Amino acid sequence: MRELSKQQVRRMIAWRVAQELHDGDVVNLGIGLPSLVANETAKDMEILLQSENGLLGMDGLADSEHHDPNLVNAGGQPITAAIGACSFNSADSFAIIRGGHVDVSVLGALQVDELGNLANWIIPGKMVPGMGGAMDLVVGAQRVIVAMEHTNKGRPKLLTRCDLPLTAAKQVNLVVTELGVIEISGQGMLLRELAPGIDLETIQAHTEAKLHLADTLKTMPIPNDL
Amino acid sequence: MRKRIDAAQLRQLLSDNMRIMIGGFMANGAPEGLIDQIIAAGTKNITLISTDTGTPEKGSGRLIHAKRIAKLYASHIGTNPETGAQMNSGELEVELVPQGTLAERIRSAGAGLGGVLSPTGLGTPIAEGKRIIQVEGQDYILEPPLRADLALIRGSVVDTKGNVLYKGTTQNFNPLMATAAKTVVVEAEQIVEAGELLPEHIHTPGIYVDYIYQREQTDA
Numbered sequence: 001m002r003e004l005s006k007q008q009v010r011r012m013i014a015w016r017v018a019q020e021l022h023d024g025d026v027v028n029l030g031i032g033l034p035s036l037v038a039n040e041t042a043k044d045m046e047i048l049l050q051s052e053n054g055l056l057g058m059d060g061l062a063d064s065e066h067h068d069p070n071l072v073n074a075g076g077q078p079i080t081a082a083i084g085a086c087s088f089n090s091a092d093s094f095a096i097i098r099g100g101h102v103d104v105s106v107l108g109a110l111q112v113d114e115l116g117n118l119a120n121w122i123i124p125g126k127m128v129p130g131m132g133g134a135m136d137l138v139v140g141a142q143r144v145i146v147a148m149e150h151t152n153k154g155r156p157k158l159l160t161r162c163d164l165p166l167t168a169a170k171q172v173n174l175v176v177t178e179l180g181v182i183e184i185s186g187q188g189m190l191l192r193e194l195a196p197g198i199d200l201e202t203i204q205a206h207t208e209a210k211l212h213l214a215d216t217l218k219t220m221p222i223p224n225d226l
Numbered sequence: 227m228r229k230r231i232d233a234a235q236l237r238q239l240l241s242d243n244m245r246i247m248i249g250g251f252m253a254n255g256a257p258e259g260l261i262d263q264i265i266a267a268g269t270k271n272i273t274l275i276s277t278d279t280g281t282p283e284k285g286s287g288r289l290i291h292a293k294r295i296a297k298l299y300a301s302h303i304g305t306n307p308e309t310g311a312q313m314n315s316g317e318l319e320v321e322l323v324p325q326g327t328l329a330e331r332i333r334s335a336g337a338g339l340g341g342v343l344s345p346t347g348l349g350t351p352i353a354e355g356k357r358i359i360q361v362e363g364q365d366y367i368l369e370p371p372l373r374a375d376l377a378l379i380r381g382s383v384v385d386t387k388g389n390v391l392y393k394g395t396t397q398n399f400n401p402l403m404a405t406a407a408k409t410v411v412v413e414a415e416q417i418v419e420a421g422e423l424l425p426e427h428i429h430t431p432g433i434y435v436d437y438i439y440q441r442e443q444t445d446a
Binding site: 051052053054055068069070071072074075076081087088089090091093094097098117128129130131132133134135136139140165166167168169170 | 251252253254255277278300301302303304305310313322324325326327328329330332333344345346347348349350351352382393394395396397398399400401402429
């Protein structure tokens with residue numbers, strides 16, 4: 001596979017995550033790469049985007065013409081609401097999240113390990129932004145998908161055990177990176193798909209945890225125009 | 227009962243060392259006019275409960291920037307570099323609380339409950355030192371109620387009885403905080419006569435609201 005730009009890598013990951021969504025799903029997208037998934041869902045599919053500050057039915061970022069100062073996403077950016085959207089307070093918003101009413105939560109990660117542990121909220125002594133809603137989202141969603149670049153400047157993020165403080169224990173179900181798709185199973189990390197042009201040695205070399213091979217290892221589909 | 231107050235009356239409600247809840251999410255739905263008054267009054271050594279600290283220029287984060295906060299309960303501080311800097315220098319004590327847990331701790335205080343049992347944070351540093359209680363075979367963290375001396379909230383439309391309607395996503399923590407403090411002041415974007423809001427459109431019943439304040443032209 002030819003060399004992809006950082007932007008193309010992010011789009012490839014977001015597009016692949018979008019293929020995991022189903023018509024009617026209630027989905028929460030984290031900030032950064034996960035938020036790009038919203039651009040990649042099939043047009044004939046209805047996805048209800050939940051914004052944890054209190055909206056179900058987020059549409060997109062508002063342009064300056066349609067800017068309503070009362071309507072923002074969880075990053076504080078002005079947004080528009082889809083037809084049929086509803087708003088609520090933070091206790092209701094987290095009842096939706098913690099109560100299992102969100103079908104899929106897509107987040108980024110600093111580290112994921114073979115038990116499905118996730119670390120993405122603190123690097124002690126370095127970065128302490130706080131967990132925001134991430135701990136609730138990961139515990140409460142029916143399915144947790146991590147969308148991230150495979151390594152951090154070449155250092156593996158898929159580990160045997162996380163060494164950063166956890167966001168949640170044993171909650172991650174699937175990891176999508178530019179190198180492949182990995183399921184967290186009872187046996188550890190199960191490689192389901194390899195990105196085009198990537199071989200087993202390459203992905204394992206960039207992964208600290210042992211990758212087990214799925215019976216039906218596939219080539220990871222990517223958008224036609226990449 | 228007259229609920230409307232002006233800036234001078236509002237300042238009578240403020241004192242150093244208070245525990246204050248302030249609504250808003252990334253400053254969306256934050257009572258900026260009430261925050262102006264805390265800054266103008268010089269109130270300090272405050273314990274602040276607010277889901278995030280906005281930015282140094284917007285929302286409750288302005289009080290961090292003005293160095294009025296001694297202790298903070300929040301779920302996210304990453305958007306305000308001042309918060310992290312004051313935490314690292316030891317000027318500000320910070321307790322990070324998962325956002326859903328923060329909402330439920332405040333709600334439970336207002337609802338007369340002894341806290342809540344949440345699975346959020348199990349197996350993480352959040353669970354350290356807390357009681358774990360098993361119910362129906364599942365572990366939960368016991369999270370105590372969180373209340374305050376004063377809650378400062380913002381409503382889009384407030385009637386003269388103190389009933390509040392919030393537009394868009396400006397509810398966030400405002401309706402919860404309205405239930406959990408000894409004194410509650412709502413900053414009204416718009417004030418209407420009682421009866422103009424339909425009862426079923428009201429988010430916060432007026433009984434929770436002690437005072438209504440409207441930002442004055444002379445505010446900061």
